[in-house]
Amino acid sequence: MTEFTPLASLLGGAMIGLAAILLMAFHGRIAGMTGILSGLLPPLSNDWAWRAAFIAGAIVAPALIIIVAGASAVPFESPVPTPWLIIGGLIVGIGVHFAGGCTSGHGVCGLARLSPRSIAATLIFMASTALTVFVVRHLLGGF
Amino acid sequence: MARILSALIAGLILGAGIAISGMINPAKVLNFFDFAGTWDPSLAFVMGGALVVTAMGYSFILKRPAPLFDKTFHLPTARKLDLPLVAGSAVFGIGWGITGFCPGGAVPALGLGEMSAVIFVGSMLAGIVLARFIRRSVTTRMQSRIA
Numbered sequence: 488m489t490e491f492t493p494l495a496s497l498l499g500g501a502m503i504g505l506a507a508i509l510l511m512a513f514h515g516r517i518a519g520m521t522g523i524l525s526g527l528l529p530p531l532s533n534d535w536a537w538r539a540a541f542i543a544g545a546i547v548a549p550a551l552i553i554i555v556a557g558a559s560a561v562p563f564e565s566p567v568p569t570p571w572l573i574i575g576g577l578i579v580g581i582g583v584h585f586a587g588g589c590t591s592g593h594g595v596c597g598l599a600r601l602s603p604r605s606i607a608a609t610l611i612f613m614a615s616t617a618l619t620v621f622v623v624r625h626l627l628g629g630f
Numbered sequence: 631m632a633r634i635l636s637a638l639i640a641g642l643i644l645g646a647g648i649a650i651s652g653m654i655n656p657a658k659v660l661n662f663f664d665f666a667g668t669w670d671p672s673l674a675f676v677m678g679g680a681l682v683v684t685a686m687g688y689s690f691i692l693k694r695p696a697p698l699f700d701k702t703f704h705l706p707t708a709r710k711l712d713l714p715l716v717a718g719s720a721v722f723g724i725g726w727g728i729t730g731f732c733p734g735g736a737v738p739a740l741g742l743g744e745m746s747a748v749i750f751v752g753s754m755l756a757g758i759v760l761a762r763f764i765r766r767s768v769t770t771r772m773q774s775r776i777a
Contacts, residue, residue: 488661501647511691513698540634543641544642553742561654565731565747572731581758582722583733585761604706616723
């Protein structure tokens, strides 16, 4: 069980939106984690500096929150055994590369632009995720 | 300097938003998709909040001739629904459904010092590199067939 947190989730979601707006206003870029991260993998893209700064910020912010407010301020639980984290990670990496984006790029930025590709991508990966969770938890017994 | 600093600030706001919203927590994400079990609808509020704010902001920004620190907006130009998009999205969902981690949730989770996030992100980066290799070799083979 996880607690239903409509207000915190709405506020956090609005902040995700604000970050997307700022990156578009300053750099003209889609705030998609897949695309930004891909430019930091070899061969390194020429514009690696802003990408590295963005990723660094995204990692540092949660660290600052738990330093200031304590670990309980950011609930975290990963119920999945390590071998499945590795398999799942590989699958996600392959999937988002071919899809050209993930929840942030397609699901937020692409949907906000009403991009037909992003609408299709988001519907497909949401359905696929829900189906996978159903199979893992209710047909295979879960982790 | 302003270029780097502005990207850092956007990243900080994103990371804080992911943490506060609960998207950083794989258990919460998995519960959002578990309609038949321990359903937690919070993620709908994350997506809704992010979407409304982004759509309103974009509608103003994209009317301007260019962003502040670049000559043009870098918007995706592809319009076609092709096989890589459809298959890639379906594959991504399988991995997301197994782990509860998506790229935007997992990278900020590194800041919590969680080993599971480190293992996931490392594997995901390996997956992206592998996918690039697959795409390159398929493209080369198709080109040599045409030649």
